Amino acid sequence: xxxxxxxxxxxxxxxxxxxxxxxxxxxxxxxxxxxxxxxxxxxxxxxxxxxxxxxxxxxxxxxxxxxxxxxxxxxxxxxxxxxxxxxxxxxxxxxxxxxxxxxxxxxxxxxxxxxxxxxxxxxxxxxxxxxxxxxxxxxxxxxxxxxxxxxxxxxxxxxxxxxxxxxxxxxxxxxxxxxxxxxxxxxxxxxxxxxxxxxxxxxxxxxxxxxxxxxxxxxxxxxxxxxxxxxxxxxxxxxxxxxxxxxxxxxxxxxxxxxxx
Amino acid sequence: xxxxxxxxxxxxxxxxxxxxxxxxxxxxxxxxxxxxxxxxxxxxxxxxxxxxxxxxxxxxxxxxxxxxxxxxxxxxxxxxxxxxxxxxxxxxxxxxxxxxxxxxxxxxxxxxxxxxxxxxxxxxxxxxxxxxxxxxxxxxxxxxxxxxxxxxxxxxxxxxxxxxxxxxxxxxxxxxxxxxxxxxxxxxxxxxxxxxxxxxxxxxxxxxxxxxxxxxxxxxxxxxxxxxxxxxxxxxxxxxxxxxxxxxxxxxxxxxxxxxxxxxxxxxxxxxxxxxxxxxxxxxxxxxxxxxxxxxxxxxxxxxxxxxxxxxxxxxxxxxxxxxxxxxxxxxxxxxxxxxxxxxxxxxxxxxxxxxxxxxxxxxxxxxxxxxxxxxxxxxxxxxxxxxxxxxxxxxxxxxxxxxxxxxxxxxxxxxxxxxxxxxxxxxxxxxxxxxxxxxxxxxxxxxxxxxxxxxxxxxxxxxxxxxxxxxxxxxxxxx
Numbered sequence: 070x071x072x073x074x075x076x077x078x079x080x081x082x083x084x085x086x087x088x089x090x091x092x093x094x095x096x097x098x099x100x101x102x103x104x105x106x107x108x109x110x111x112x113x114x115x116x117x118x119x120x121x122x123x124x125x126x127x128x129x130x131x132x133x134x135x136x137x138x139x140x141x142x143x144x145x146x147x148x149x150x151x152x153x154x155x156x157x158x159x160x161x162x163x164x165x166x167x168x169x170x171x172x173x174x175x176x177x178x179x180x181x182x183x184x185x186x187x188x189x190x191x192x193x194x195x196x197x198x199x200x201x202x203x204x205x206x207x208x209x210x211x212x213x214x215x216x217x218x219x220x221x222x223x224x225x226x227x228x229x230x231x232x233x234x235x236x237x238x239x240x241x242x243x244x245x246x247x248x249x250x251x252x253x254x255x256x257x258x259x260x261x262x263x264x265x266x267x268x269x270x271x272x273x274x275x276x277x278x279x280x281x282x283x284x285x286x287x288x289x290x291x292x293x294x295x296x297x298x299x300x301x302x303x304x305x306x307x308x309x310x311x312x313x314x315x316x317x318x319x320x321x322x323x324x325x326x327x328x329x330x
Numbered sequence: 331x332x333x334x335x336x337x338x339x340x341x342x343x344x345x346x347x348x349x350x351x352x353x354x355x356x357x358x359x360x361x362x363x364x365x366x367x368x369x370x371x372x373x374x375x376x377x378x379x380x381x382x383x384x385x386x387x388x389x390x391x392x393x394x395x396x397x398x399x400x401x402x403x404x405x406x407x408x409x410x411x412x413x414x415x416x417x418x419x420x421x422x423x424x425x426x427x428x429x430x431x432x433x434x435x436x437x438x439x440x441x442x443x444x445x446x447x448x449x450x451x452x453x454x455x456x457x458x459x460x461x462x463x464x465x466x467x468x469x470x471x472x473x474x475x476x477x478x479x480x481x482x483x484x485x486x487x488x489x490x491x492x493x494x495x496x497x498x499x500x501x502x503x504x505x506x507x508x509x510x511x512x513x514x515x516x517x518x519x520x521x522x523x524x525x526x527x528x529x530x531x532x533x534x535x536x537x538x539x540x541x542x543x544x545x546x547x548x549x550x551x552x553x554x555x556x557x558x559x560x561x562x563x564x565x566x567x568x569x570x571x572x573x574x575x576x577x578x579x580x581x582x583x584x585x586x587x588x589x590x591x592x593x594x595x596x597x598x599x600x601x602x603x604x605x606x607x608x609x610x611x612x613x614x615x616x617x618x619x620x621x622x623x624x625x626x627x628x629x630x631x632x633x634x635x636x637x638x639x640x641x642x643x644x645x646x647x648x649x650x651x652x653x654x655x656x657x658x659x660x661x662x663x664x665x666x667x668x669x670x671x672x673x674x675x676x677x678x679x680x681x682x683x684x685x686x687x688x689x690x691x692x693x694x695x696x697x698x699x700x701x702x703x704x705x706x707x708x709x710x711x712x713x714x715x716x717x718x719x720x721x722x723x724x725x726x727x728x729x730x731x732x733x734x735x736x737x738x739x740x741x742x743x744x745x746x747x748x749x750x751x752x753x754x755x756x757x758x759x760x761x762x763x764x765x766x767x768x769x770x771x772x773x774x775x776x777x778x779x780x781x782x783x784x785x786x787x788x789x790x791x792x793x794x795x796x797x798x799x800x801x802x803x804x805x806x807x808x809x810x
Contacts, residue, residue: 127765131757155767167762170753171780177766180776184767220780237766 077105078143080245080276081126081159086137087301088125095121097301098137103245103276110279110287110312113298114320119280120164122298123247127161128154142244155181156188158244160237162251164280166230169221174233177221178203182240206239209266228259235266245276252286264289284316297323345602348572351437351542354419355461360545361410364388367515370415374484379495387504387514394508400671401700401732404576404613404640412578414516416546417463434458434465441569443538454565455480457521457537461546464519469533478562479524480535483551486522493524497555501584501621501648509580509615509642513549517582520550525560525591534563534790541570541601541612547578554584556591558624563594563790568637570602574610576639581616589624589651594632596789597645601637606695608667611639618645619675622654622683630657631674632788639668644702646675649683649714656685659788663778664697664729673703673734678711678744687718690782693729700732705746707739714744722752723781725774753781 083101087094095118103109111119125132126139128151139146146154169177182202183193194202207214210232222230231251238246248267252260267290271277279286287295287309295311296303297320304326305311315323358369367388371381396407418434430445438445438458445458445466455469457480464482473480479490487494504514521537541548556562570577579601585593595618604611614637620629631645641664647656658674676685685705693699705716722731733750755777763773779786779798786794 129761129765150770151761151764152767152769155765161765163762163765167756167758169759169763169777169780171783172776173780177763177768177776180768180772181763181766184769188767241767 079104079140080142082138082140083122083126084138084140086122086125086139087135088121088132089135090121090132094135095132095301096125099298099301099303101296101303103278105276106273107294108271108277108279108290108292110281110292110295111298111303112281112295112312112315117298118301119298120249123161123249123278123280126154126247127151127159152184155241156184158185160241160243160246162231162234162238162246162248164249164251164253166222166225166234168223170223172221173217174219174221175203175217178217178237178240181237185241203240206236209239209269210235211262212236227254228256231255231259231263232266235263235270239266239270242270243275245278246271247278247280249280250282251279252281252283260285261289284312287312297326299323299327345572347441347569347600348602349440350571351433353431353433353542355416355543356419357413357416357543357546360413362412362414362516366414370516370518373415374487376487377491380487383499383504384515387511388516390505391508391511391515394511396508400642400702401698401734402640402642402669402671404669407576407578407613409512413543413546414549415518416461416543418460418465418542430466434460437540437542438538441538441540443567454534454536457482457535459519459521459537459539459550461518461540461542461548464521473532476529476532477526478529478531479522481522483517483520483522483553486553490522490524493555494522494553497553497584497586499584501586501619502582502617507617510582510617513551513580513582513617516547517549517551520552520581522552523554523562523564525556525562527557527560529557529560531560531562534565536565536567539566539568541568541577541579544571544573544575544577547580549579550581552581552583554586554593554595556585556587556593556627558588559590561592564596565790566595566597567600568598569600570612572602572605572610574605576604576611576613578613579615579638581618583616583618583645585620585629587620587622587624587627587629587654590626591624592628592630593620594630594790595620595645597631597633597635599633599635599637599641603637603666603668604639606666608639611668612637613640614638614643615640616643618643619648620646620656621648622651622656624654625651626653627651628655628657630655630659630788632657632659632785633661634785634789635660635662635670635672638670641668641670641672643672644674646677647685648677648679649685649711650679651683652680653682653684654680655683657788658685658687658689659785660689661692661782661785662690662699663692664694664699666695666697668695668697670698671700671702673701675704675706676716677704677706677708678714678716678741679708681710681712681714683711683714685716687716687720688784689718689720690785691720691722691731692725692778692781693722693731694725696728698730698732700734702734702736704736704738707741707744707746709740711741712743714741716746718746718748719784720748720750721781723778724752724754
């Protein structure tokens, strides 16, 4: 670990976390610590538990924590509701953003932003002030104003959905953002927009976890750490070159680490 | 499902209108026979034609059978165990609001419908009906200046006998159905509206129906007549106290629109629905029908049905005039053991007539919610069109939704279009909203009002806000 960062308090500490859904164990002792300013990448085969880890950190009700702790800014959050986690600054960018028919995107974004602002003891924004704020943030993801008047994610293309996620991240200004395969299904232009959006939003006070299969996102956003997951565990941690090696050699190469852990 | 219990909590309904007003009432004995019908008519000092109307209806009703085709299950109603006339005791003739029993004014205050001169709602004229009688109507003089008549139907019988005799029972004949016949025999009070030729009613008109006594039935009767090129927007609200017995409510509403006239009729129905075990609640059997008699006339029904243990209601349009338009926008929310069988009938008789049906049913708890609708194109309805959209939303996995669309076309040169969908509020949707900081309850109500948007957009503005609030209230509970 880099010594400079160690002086700061961690944003997120996942300690020996095990979790199951329908009595089926998915995570089997995951530990991960994120300090301010750090970018972590988590890679691994489909079904290794990457997405589950991100959902559990966000508080998805379908998973039970069977062992271990999740700490956010030093506080145990195991029993917090998803909305409390979001309000306090945890953001999950969904792999498959959910469509909510009939609910206008603009209203959704405003209610969500105000929930976070309320937590931060900032003044809640009325429709006009929010319009101003959202206009500015739309620039970051190069989205058209027309997206705001549509229903949440309904009829959005894959790329539009992902950009809408980054827009939400920009509005919520989280302390930590976990982006679950935000790069999948994006063409090169969209990928650049999304990557540059993430870079603009992140800073020395925030932490980012990128869950991805591909090097191409990591070419745009260089991680401090790369973790490889397999069967509910982190089996190897390295720096950005680990991702390059993984790209070259494939996940089979990592299988030999399983025994070592 | 982890969230199942949470959902159950959230849809628990706190009923805020369940209080009883302690007031001396004049009630007649229980039961129904010809003498009772005569007694009601006599108490109301009615002209002979009306007594005859009632007696004819009563004799028809005796020969009819209670309908059983609706997807509803309830214990048999004992028609002899109901009081058919109940009125708060007050002075014989009330000339001004100051003479209304303060208890009654207080009751309506509590319901959010202040009636006194100082406090009354500024942009809506209100006719307040308490049990069997209308107790007050606001803004009468102001309306009279425009020639608009807005009063209780009992007063209309006295002061506008010719209009009543001409139109009463012409849209919903006494023999129409079992409950309409019963209403025609024993109806107590209700509202009467007359908009003269060329007049756009200067404000919304509203009737507020309050059932107070537990053993009386409520049988109100509403008649609205819009003369040529006139228009009116009418709102109706209803609440009742919480009793552990069922109260029968069988109303009849008749609308008549002449050439180029338009009537918009909006209802927010929030009768007591019974408790979570299905004990108590109003049995709501209502016949509402509008007749688009004139050319280019328009009748639009919008309803938000959230209350009653049983709802049996099909606001309909008879489209006689050429190019007349019928609309039906409905949100029906059922929870716990509530049952609703509701929908509409659009009967296209004249040529180039048009109708639109948008129905949104939301079922939560163990409730049952059915849409039942008929679209009929008569032989002369050439070039007529109908569009129907019926969507159902299920909350939890114990609720049920049904759609029964009936289509009858005798006119090949007409179009009928029907769309239907069913959706469920998914755990993933809730989690998505929650993960954006939105509280569980708010997430549910956001999705429900999103689902109802098409209908809420049709409601008058103040009403839309009220409806939205009402649904949120219904879906509010003690989470966590």
